[in-house]
Amino acid sequence: MTAALEGSEPDYASLLRELVLLLRAFFRKRMSDRFDDVEDMVQETLIAIHTRRLTYDRTRAFTPWVFSIARYKMIDLHRRTRRTVPIEGLEDILLSEGFEDVVNASVDINSLLETLPQKQARLIRATRLEGASVAEAAAANRVGQSDVKVSVHRGMKALALKVGGK
Amino acid sequence: MMDSEALIRSLSEDLQPVPRQALSRLVSGGLIIGVILSLGVVAGTLGFRADFLTALQEPGFWIKLVYAASIASIAILATLRLGRPNQAPKWLWMLAAPITILGFLGIMELSAAPQSHWMSMWLGKTAAKCPFLVFALSLPIFAALLLSLRRLAPTRLRFAGGMAGLAAGACAAMIYCLHCPESSTLFVFTWYSLGMLLSTAVGILTGPRLLRW
Numbered sequence: 001m002t003a004a005l006e007g008s009e010p011d012y013a014s015l016l017r018e019l020v021l022l023l024r025a026f027f028r029k030r031m032s033d034r035f036d037d038v039e040d041m042v043q044e045t046l047i048a049i050h051t052r053r054l055t056y057d058r059t060r061a062f063t064p065w066v067f068s069i070a071r072y073k074m075i076d077l078h079r080r081t082r083r084t085v086p087i088e089g090l091e092d093i094l095l096s097e098g099f100e101d102v103v104n105a106s107v108d109i110n111s112l113l114e115t116l117p118q119k120q121a122r123l124i125r126a127t128r129l130e131g132a133s134v135a136e137a138a139a140a141n142r143v144g145q146s147d148v149k150v151s152v153h154r155g156m157k158a159l160a161l162k163v164g165g166k
Numbered sequence: 167m168m169d170s171e172a173l174i175r176s177l178s179e180d181l182q183p184v185p186r187q188a189l190s191r192l193v194s195g196g197l198i199i200g201v202i203l204s205l206g207v208v209a210g211t212l213g214f215r216a217d218f219l220t221a222l223q224e225p226g227f228w229i230k231l232v233y234a235a236s237i238a239s240i241a242i243l244a245t246l247r248l249g250r251p252n253q254a255p256k257w258l259w260m261l262a263a264p265i266t267i268l269g270f271l272g273i274m275e276l277s278a279a280p281q282s283h284w285m286s287m288w289l290g291k292t293a294a295k296c297p298f299l300v301f302a303l304s305l306p307i308f309a310a311l312l313l314s315l316r317r318l319a320p321t322r323l324r325f326a327g328g329m330a331g332l333a334a335g336a337c338a339a340m341i342y343c344l345h346c347p348e349s350s351t352l353f354v355f356t357w358y359s360l361g362m363l364l365s366t367a368v369g370i371l372t373g374p375r376l377l378r379w
Binding site: 004005006007008009010012013016017020039042043046047048050051052053054055056057058064065068069071072076 | 170171173174175177178179181182183184186188189192249250251252317318319321378379
């Protein structure tokens with residue numbers, strides 16, 4: 001997205017193509033009662049993302065911003081077409097909230113890790129994502145075990161600060 | 167219906183880069199246009215206070231201006247933040263600071279004056295029109311601010327409308343300082359604040375309708 005904001009057309013086009021898949025899944029989960037509208041909503045959200053791209057804050061994670069816009073568009077659709085959301089629909093929405101978290105996590109974890117010093121990022125990847133033990137990570141990276149623990153701890157703390165925002 | 171691929175192609179064609187400060191530039195642009203309009207109204211109809219240059223040397227004038235300016239800056243920052251989806255300012259309690267300080271100054275002023283003067287200090291000569299003039303001056307600013315907010319992506323429309331209204335009201339109060347001949351702190355505390363509340367209320371009421379996208 002940052003490249004797109006700088007004006008790179010190919011980056012932007014490929015980003016939008018990925019977003020189509022993401023948004024299609026987002027709306028399908030939440031609009032099971034009217035599949036016909038899903039494509040419309042995807043396109044409407046794409047247009048909103050495009051025309052309001054100046055509201056994306058480059059210091060924050062990208063996918064929550066996308067989902068905020070998608071969610072707003074969906075609420076707006078409900079508002080336009082009927083006054084109330086049936087309870088069954090509400091349950092769907094609540095159940096599928098987890099989906100959003102999973103996607104957010106996988107898309108953003110990589111970009112978040114890139115913001116850390118290389119060593120911290122590498123050790124967090126090894127111990128927290130790939131499931132290596134502290135001893136294995138220490139051996140693989142030729143550093144002491146306490147060094148691994150400190151780096152991971154510092155890195156996680158920095159990440160928590162970033163994700164929590166202000 | 168257009169297929170998504172065609173839409174993507176048309177959106178990414180002729181892509182204009184977005185500068186980092188695009189959002190704050192857009193909002194401050196709207197704000198400046200509104201302020202110029204309101205200044206024009208004051209200059210054209212109400213006129214600036216006759217003793218403007220002497221007033222500059224009195225604390226009363228600066229207390230008014232600083233009070234309105236501090237509320238304006240908090241409300242403008244809040245509006246900027248609410249222009250982004252799903253973001254809300256968590257520091258609105260800071261609004262309590264200028265209000266408390268001004269209230270405190272007002273009480274000090276009262277305690278220094280004889281009781282028989284209290285009513286006239288509170289009402290001044292213009293209490294009946296002050297809030298409405300502040301409110302009227304806020305309208306061009308509110309309109310300009312709303313036009314720029316409409317190009318952003320607020321998701322809490324009522325909140326965003328209210329903050330835009332407060333920002334407009336506080337800016338209008340700053341402009342009204344240039345005309346208003348009153349100098350009592352208690353007067354400002356009551357009637358200026360009431361004017362700002364009016365414009366905030368209009369923002370809260372109209373936000374959901376006017377800010378939809």
